[in-house]
Amino acid sequence: xxxxxxxxAACVEKGKVDLNxxxxxxxxxxxGADELTRKALDEGISPNRxxxxxxxxxxxxxxxxxxxxxxxLPDVLMAAKAMTAAMKHLRPYFKTGxxxxxxxxxxxxxxxxxxxIGKKIVAMFLEGGGWExxxxxVDVGAEKYLEAIKKHKPxxxxxxxxxxxxxxxxxxxxxxIKSLYPGVKVLVGGAPVSPEFARxxxxxxxxxxxxxxxxxxxxxLRAPLRGDT
Ligand code: B1M
Numbered sequence: 001x002x003x004x005x006x007x008x009a010a011c012v013e014k015g016k017v018d019l020n021x022x023x024x025x026x027x028x029x030x031x032g033a034d035e036l037t038r039k040a041l042d043e044g045i046s047p048n049r050x051x052x053x054x055x056x057x058x059x060x061x062x063x064x065x066x067x068x069x070x071x072x073l074p075d076v077l078m079a080a081k082a083m084t085a086a087m088k089h090l091r092p093y094f095k096t097g098x099x100x101x102x103x104x105x106x107x108x109x110x111x112x113x114x115x116x117i118g119k120k121i122v123a124m125f126l127e128g129g130g131w132e133x134x135x136x137x138v139d140v141g142a143e144k145y146l147e148a149i150k151k152h153k154p155x156x157x158x159x160x161x162x163x164x165x166x167x168x169x170x171x172x173x174x175x176x177i178k179s180l181y182p183g184v185k186v187l188v189g190g191a192p193v194s195p196e197f198a199r200x201x202x203x204x205x206x207x208x209x210x211x212x213x214x215x216x217x218x219x220x221l222r223a224p225l226r227g228d229t
Contacts, residue, residue, distance in 0.1 A: 005040065011033035015078025102131050104131070108157075109138040113139060114139060119138075161190040167192050171201040173186075186204050187203065188205075
């Protein structure tokens with residue numbers, strides 16, 4: 001990997017947003033993901049290389065460390081912030097078609113549930129992994145998912161729930177999506193959700209964390225439920 005790309009990947013991994021950001025202390029006073037991404041593009045490095053050889057690599061490292069409990073939620077949030085700062089320079093190239101997303105993913109927290117922090121983190125990971133993510137917000141019922149599928153024609157839909165009383169709503173939403181749009185994959189997650197529950201409601205995949213959701217999307221949409229033997 002060339003030096004500017006290595007620098008950007010390291011900024012995402014360490015959550016170094018820009019020159020003025022005090023975090024992490026060891027990079028204080030140095031340029032962050034924001035400035036390094038702008039410079040890389042100005043030097044003629046293709047936006048696609050910045051995405052695939054720097055941002056995605058940085059976020060992958062974060063995902064693996066988070067899964068292995070080597071880093072914690074605040075570190076992930078800082079990494080996502082750094083990635084967002086870099087992504088703002090890449091957005092125009094997505095619009096011109098110069099870089100293409102791997103696919104489209106709809107994300108929402110299911111009906112009755114207002115918890116959105118985890119869902120947003122998953123969305124940021126997927127975006128950092130090269131997917132276009134359309135976030136439908138919280139308290140999303142079957143009808144809203146179905147309308148959005150019709151409009152955006154996603155490859156996959158992600159359902160998040162944090163309450164034992166709302167995770168049951170995943171069953172109806174999953175059933176309707178599968179019967180009306182059999183080509184669309186349904187991924188479920190959130191603290192109370194388990195592989196057994198996901199299997200019971202017929203979801204295509206379950207992941208306890210953002211990296212697992214990304215791995216599933218990147219695995220030609222054929223991965224078995226995590227937890228399967
Ligand atoms: Co709520 N709340 N809350 N709450 N709240 C919990 C979830 C609870 C466990 C607290 C407790 O009692 N110990 C409990 C649920 C109990 C249960 O159902 N068994 C609870 C309750 C009861 C409630 C209310 C009912 C309280 C009340 O009013 N009496 C109420 C419900 C409101 C509603 O939704 N209708 C309520 C309200 C709230 C706040 C609004 C105050 C706030 C939410 C703010 C917001 O999101 N904007 C809140 C919060 C913050 C929490 C806790 C403290 C933290 C949740 C969180 O953000 N975790 C939580 C207790 C706890 O977890 N310690 C709690 C951090 C987040 C990064 O993790 O969301 O798990 P998480 O997401 C992870 C993974 O699960 C996974 O990846 C994420 C990143 O690692 N993941 C996916 C998530 N979605 C995924 C989807 C995927 C794949 C992976 O694929 C599609």
